[in-house]
Amino acid sequence: MQCQICQERPATIHVTEVREDPDVASANHLEHHVEHQHLCSACAGQLELPFVAPTKKSLTNPKHMAEIWKVIQATAQKQYTQAAITCPECGMSLTEFRAKGRLGCARCYEVFSPQIGPLLERIHNATSHSGRLPGQDVSARDRTRQLDELKRRLGEAVEAEDYESAAALRDQLREIQAPDER
Structure with missing residues (x-):
């Protein structure tokens, strides 16, 4: 091999x-x-x-065994510390979340973000919400996405000091926005 x-x-x-x-x-x-x-x-x-070339002699060497023990203890301590994290709002622990598969409240997302961020990334290909909103029809969702995209591009144009493009994007935004949003 x-x-x-x-x-x-x-x-x-x-x-x-x-x-x-x-x-x-x-x-x-x-x-x-x-x-x-x-x-x-x-x-x-x-x-x-922890040790690279194990031989019969090195496996019985107390120094190598002590290094292995340190690694095992460090790993166990890390797992124990992570399991002890709890949400201040609802009191849910990381261990409880892993057992139930559900978070207790909205604050849990912030508290457990280092642990659940990779999980959300694998499941949704994102760590922030980008799906449908309850009660919103398709045209309203498309309009919202278009406005968000124009605002993002406007911010980039201003940052790049491309004021002509920024003015054109501002005008497009004004055309799309409803009179009550201006």
Whole structure:
């Protein structure tokens, strides 16, 4: 088997990383994501793994075992710290969210954003709402999107000091906006 990084030397070090997968967590148990890497000793040395070239002697060396123990403790502490985060509004914890699969209130999105941001990105391809709004018809939604796009382009034109384009965009905005929005 070849090294997955350099694709040149044979892989002599095999790293298995097991991570909790909150996307697949159910109420009764947590799913784990397992990732395998097959590396040569040179590439593994550049990754600063806890120990690189295990031998019979190094596996019984207390120094290497202490390094492994430190990594395990640091990982457990990080998981414990993340699980202890709670929303000040509704009191929901990250562990509770992972078990239920639902957030407790709107503030939870802010409190848990570092943990749920990647999840939302994978599910919706965005971290902010861009879908339909309740009670809004298609033409109103299209008009709103067109106004937002014109405002964005107007801001860019002003920032670039392209005042002619900015004036034209301003005029387009005025034409589209309803009389009560001016």
